[in-house]
Amino acid sequence: MASLKELRARIGSVKSTKKITSAMKMVAAAKLRRAQTRAEAARPYATAMRRMLSELGRSAKGQSGLPALLAGTGNDKVHLLVPMTSDRGLAGAFNANINRVTRNLVRRLQAEGKTVRLLPVGRKGHDYLTREFADLIVDHVHGSGGKEIPFSAAAELGEAITSRLGKGEFDVCTVIYNRFNNVMSQTPTELQLIPLAMPENDDAAVPDAPVYEFEPGEEDLLSRLLPRNLQVQLYATMLESAAGEQGARMTAMDSATRNAGKAIDRLTLTYNRTRQTNITNELIEIISGAQAV
Amino acid sequence: MPIEVEIVSPEKVLFSRAVDMAVMPGLEGDIAAMPDHAPMMLLLRGGVVELYQDGAVTDRFFVAGGFADLTATRCTILADQATVLSDLSVDAAQARLAALEASYEAADKMNVPALDLLMEKMQSARAEIEAAGGPAA
Numbered sequence: 001m002a003s004l005k006e007l008r009a010r011i012g013s014v015k016s017t018k019k020i021t022s023a024m025k026m027v028a029a030a031k032l033r034r035a036q037t038r039a040e041a042a043r044p045y046a047t048a049m050r051r052m053l054s055e056l057g058r059s060a061k062g063q064s065g066l067p068a069l070l071a072g073t074g075n076d077k078v079h080l081l082v083p084m085t086s087d088r089g090l091a092g093a094f095n096a097n098i099n100r101v102t103r104n105l106v107r108r109l110q111a112e113g114k115t116v117r118l119l120p121v122g123r124k125g126h127d128y129l130t131r132e133f134a135d136l137i138v139d140h141v142h143g144s145g146g147k148e149i150p151f152s153a154a155a156e157l158g159e160a161i162t163s164r165l166g167k168g169e170f171d172v173c174t175v176i177y178n179r180f181n182n183v184m185s186q187t188p189t190e191l192q193l194i195p196l197a198m199p200e201n202d203d204a205a206v207p208d209a210p211v212y213e214f215e216p217g218e219e220d221l222l223s224r225l226l227p228r229n230l231q232v233q234l235y236a237t238m239l240e241s242a243a244g245e246q247g248a249r250m251t252a253m254d255s256a257t258r259n260a261g262k263a264i265d266r267l268t269l270t271y272n273r274t275r276q277t278n279i280t281n282e283l284i285e286i287i288s289g290a291q292a293v
Numbered sequence: 294m295p296i297e298v299e300i301v302s303p304e305k306v307l308f309s310r311a312v313d314m315a316v317m318p319g320l321e322g323d324i325a326a327m328p329d330h331a332p333m334m335l336l337l338r339g340g341v342v343e344l345y346q347d348g349a350v351t352d353r354f355f356v357a358g359g360f361a362d363l364t365a366t367r368c369t370i371l372a373d374q375a376t377v378l379s380d381l382s383v384d385a386a387q388a389r390l391a392a393l394e395a396s397y398e399a400a401d402k403m404n405v406p407a408l409d410l411l412m413e414k415m416q417s418a419r420a421e422i423e424a425a426g427g428p429a430a
Binding site for chain 2: 038041042044045048049051052055056150151154211212213214215216220221224225228231232235
C-alpha cells in the first residue's frame with residue numbers, strides 16, 4: 001500500500017496532467033474552427049476549377065497527345081505515394097492510421113511487382129517511413145507545424161511533383177490523407193492525382209449546353225489548368241488534413257481529460273481510505289495502551 | 294441586366310456581386326464580360342480587372358494571371374493571386390521583378406518552357422508595378 005505522501009504526489013501530478021490536456025483540447029477546438037473556415041473558403045476555387053476542367057475535358061476527349069498530368073505516362077510501373085501527416089503527435093490515431101494505410105499500400109504494390117517511391121508530407125509520417133522504408137523516400141516536405149497553410153506550400157509541392165513527372169520518375173501519383181468527416185472521425189483516404197480521373201460533367205444532362213470558345217486553344221489552356229488543378233487538389237487535401245488533425249487532437253485530449261478525472265477520483269478514494277485506516281490504527285493503539293495500564 | 298462576377302483566389306472568394314461589365318486582362322488582349330456574352334474560357338495575364346457599374350469603375354483588382362470562365366450570365370475569374378489595387382506595393386513588386394530578372398539571367402537558355410514561364414511572371418510583376426502607380430517599365 002502506497003504511503004499518504006506518495007498518494008498526495010500522484011494526485012498532484014495527475015491534476016496537472018489534466019490541466020494540460022484540457023488546455024490542449026481548448027486550443028485544438030479553436031484551431032479546428034479556423035481550419036474549417038479556411039477549408040470552406042478554398043472550396044469555390046476548387047469547384048470552379050472542376051467545372052472548367054470537365055468542360056475542357058469534354059471537348060478534348062479522344063484527342064491524342066494529351067498532357068501526362070491528365071492521361072498518365074501510359075505505364076503503371078512506378079508509383080509515387082504522398083502520405084500527409086501532421087508535424088505533432090498527441091492526436092490519437094490520426095498519424096498512425098495514415099502510416100498503417102501507407103505501409104499496407106506499399107506492401108501491396110510491391111507484391112504486385114511495382115516500384116514504389118515515397119514523398120511524405122509532415123514530420124510524423126517521415127519519421128515512421130524512414131524507419132520502415134528508408135530507401136524508398138525520394139524527398140520529404142515539412143508540414144505547417146499546426147500553423148495556417150499558405151497556398152504557396154501546396155504550389156511548391158505541386159511543382160515538385162510535376163517536375164518529377166516531367167523527368168519520368170514515376171507513372172502514378174497517389175495522395176494518402178485523412179478525409180475530414182466530422183470532428184470525431186477522419187477516414188484515411190487514397191486519392192489518385194496522376195493520371196487524373198476527369199471529373200464528370202455536372203450539366204452533361206443539359207442537351208443544348210452552349211459550346212465554349214477557348215482562348216488560347218484548348219491544349220494551351222489544358223496544359224496550364226492541369227498543373228494548377230494538381231496544386232488545388234493538394235491544397236484541398238492539406239487543408240482537410242489540417243482540420244482533421246485538430247479534430248483528432250480535440251477528441252483525443254477530451255478523452256484524456258476524462259480519464260485523468262477518473263484517475264483522480266480513484267486516487268482520492270484510496271487516499272481517504274488509507275488516511276482513515278491510519279487513524280483507526282492509531283486509535284486502537286492508544287485504547288489498547290490505556291487498557292493495559 | 295447585370296452579370297454575376299466572382300473573383301476567386303485559391304484561398305478565398307475576394308469579390309462576388311452583380312455588375313454591369315467586367316474588363317479583364319486576357320492573355321491575347323483585354324476582354325469585357327457583359328450579359329449574353331458567348332461562353333468562353335480564357336487565360337489571363339497579370340493585370341487589372343475593372344468592374345463597371347452605371348458606366349463608372351467601382352472596383353479594381355490586380356490579378357497575377359489565372360483563368361476566366363465566361364457564360365451568358367456569369368463570369369468567374371480564377372486568379373493565381375488577387376489583390377485590391379490599393380493594397381499593392383510598388384517596392385514589393387519591384388523587388389520581385391529584380392529577383393525574377395536575376396533568375397531569368399541565370400536560367401538555362403535552352404529550356405524554353407521555363408523561360409516562357411519566367412517571362413510571364415516578369416510581365417505580371419511589371420504590370421503590378423504599373424497598377425500600383427510606380428514608373429512604367
